[in-house]
Amino acid sequence: MYFENINNFNDLNDLFGLNNYQYAYNYQNNNQSYLSEKFLRGNMFDNEFIPYKNMKYVMPKIKNEKEQKLSKIMESSFAVIDYVLYLDIHPDDHVIFEKYNTEKEKLNSLKKEYESVYGPLCNTEGQYNSYQWLSSPWPWESDGGMYV
Amino acid sequence: MYKYDKKLEFPICIHKKNLKMAKYLIEQFGGANGELAASFRYFSQKFTMPDDMGKALLNDIATEELAHVEMICTMIHELTKDASLEELESAGLGCYYTEHGVGLFPQDSVGNPFTSAYFAVTGDVIANLSEDMAAEQKARATYEALINITDDEDIIGPLLFLRQREVVHFNRFKELYDYYKKLGY
Incomplete structure (x- = not known):
């Protein structure tokens, strides 16, 4: 199932988080935002950040x-x-x-x-x-x- | 001289055992473009960088890569925790087990042992930095493949972080490369 996504990353499922990429978004919105996005995504420089597909980061479960x-x-x-x-x-x-x-x-x-x-x-x-x-x-x- | 901080660079907290993923992830420990090769490629190259900027950058990226080795090994260690013999065998880790148990042995995902040939060190600064830029891109591509293969957010989180570090390191190496080209190297 996940292999299908490799050549398929522009479809609507990806955009709306209906496949495995939804995790990146689920954890972005919970109440653990005391960790900065720059750290979680692994890049202090906004102009250099290149996300993978529609995934920014996954919030660790503290x-x-x-x-x-x-x-x-x-x-x-x-x-x-x-x-x-x-x-x-x-x-x-x-x-x-x-x-x-x-x-x-x-x-x-x-x-x-x-x-x-x-x-x-x-x-x-x-x-x-x-x-x-x-x-x-x-x-x-x-x-x-x-x-x- | 190195000093150790009793922490990882990025939080790793894996809840679910996943031996197949451990088998794939070991590529980034002992594979050609894994973190161990990266760390010691830059470590070895720092000795012949022509000026202070090059020495500093190669030294500092080599050091960060060592922290990435620790992250990858931690992930593999947690993914294989409490694995039974049957589970190891059915994940294709039977051969690994007979030689290494569940110890961390640097090899690639199909079992080739780590070799220092991966360092690919030359005495030429332009050749070295071109190698480093390519290595960062190859590691980025491997992290993307690893992310595609799993749906476990405990694994995807650290992999996204590590992938982004490849992007940043590539940019720094590229800046250094361009700077040396301008100087006439």
């Missing part, structure tokens, strides 16, 4: 406060990463450099807040604690369907 706080760190961390790649090639762009600074400050304070409750994110900086560092789950471990 289940608790820990996941929510960590996803905000991922969001800021992603912005910093994407700005850095751009600044590598455009080191004189002050507008993006300012945006970088803002996100970096935000990232630092989000990390500090998270680490004081849930333990260290890094073993060479921030609030390291040997017991908490080695404690599971690690990022690749699913804990009853939760990401960490």
Whole structure:
């Protein structure tokens, strides 16, 4: 069934979300919009964003406060990463450099807040604690369907 | 020197076991245009970039690709969690199991083991960057095929993110390529 879509992506079913692409839209409209679209779609630059067919992004299913706080760190961390790649090639762009600074400050304070409750994110900086560092789950471990 | 952040680049939370999808996804771990090849292609190339912009960009994209390796492996690990022998065999993973169990071994989706030939490093900056741009486009196309193959939103979400990163990396490599061409390389 899904293979049929490959050569068929301009039909009305796609536009109205009647096949597998509906997921991208379903999760866009729920109440978890505290994560920015730029992060979820994987591109900080509006003019460079190229969606696949009619799919923009899928909103992750955040289940608790820990996941929510960590996803905000991922969001800021992603912005910093994407700005850095751009600044590598455009080191004189002050507008993006300012945006970088803002996100970096935000990232630092989000990390500090998270680490004081849930333990260290890094073993060479921030609030390291040997017991908490080695404690599971690690990022690749699913804990009853939760990401960490 | 690297430091590790105890988090993924993007949330991954897979609820449903899907061994067939794990078998397809392993292409992006150990395949020719997968994330492992990408990471170490750029890592190796950074040593001969002619100026600071090139060194910085290759270094920083290589680093992000390593985070993508972790994302793909996490997805495969979650998709194969608690799989029975019968399930592995019926998904065509019997041969994989006999050699690797459910460990993460870098190979492509038909079982070819990862090879450093995928790095395709030359000492020529224009050849290297052309290779990198093509690699990003091929990985984008593979992500689109993988998205077509599934209807599980837990899988589609991270794949859409990873696909978009290929788009962004391509743009950065293209800018660097054009800049070097202008300099006369």
